[in-house]
Structures are given as structure tokens and as C-alpha cells.
Amino acid sequence: MRTWRAILIAVCLAALFGILSPNARADEWDKKTVVTFDQPVEIPGRVLLAGTYVFSLENTQGGRDVVQIWDGDDMHLIATIIATPVSLSEQANDSVFTFEERRSDCPQALKTWVYPGDMTGLEFEYPNP
Secondary structure: OHHHHHHHHHHHHHHHHHHHOOOOOHHHHHOOEEEEEOOOEEEOOEEEOOEEEEEEEOOOOOOOOEEEEEEOOOOOEEEEEEOEEEEOOOOOOOOEEEEEOOOOOOOEEEEEEEOOOOOEEEEOOOOOO
């Protein structure tokens, strides 16, 4: 009887740790994406220099349209941007970043970000010049 109780407790503890421990799907929730730009890129409100950045969704109860941009080490928040969801005609297989056309003397402006497997992307809005 005592052995069964010990086994039951061990199984319950293992299940509890399995539920509470982080898993590979964590990136699917926040859509964490690491991207490297080889030239400056404009985002609403600022310009990112060439380099590596981490894009993710803010962990909020409200909407799923608040994008956070972190440095390449995922340690320092660079920008928080409210984006607009846009529907896609087909599912993205990889992360997709699209850019707005700009003058040749201006950095490319990030227009949309799509996470792999999604049918909805996030569009970044810019004020009219």
C-alpha cells in the first residue's frame, strides 16, 4: 500500500513539474522571432541600426497586437509598437518581414511581420510625412 502511495505521489509531482516547466511552444505564444538586418530599418518612431533584434508579442490580457522589439540579446527593450492585424491569403511557412518603398536616401520602413504558420500578420502604421 505504501509503495503505491509513493508511486502516486511521484507521478503527481512529475505531472505538476511537466505542466509548470517551460516547453518548446513558448515561442508560439509570444511569437518570438530573431531577425538580423544588414542595413538600417525604420520602425514607427525610430530607426534600427543594422544588427540582430528580437521581435515578440507583449504578454498582455488585451489584444495580441502589441509588438516589442528587443536587442539581439533579448535584454533591452528598444520599442513597443501597437500594430494592426492583417489577414493573409495563405499561411506563411517562415517568418516574413515586408518593407514600404522609401526614397533611396532613407532606410527601408518595416511594413509587416508574419510569424510562421499564421494566417494573420501585423502591420506597422507610420504617420503621413
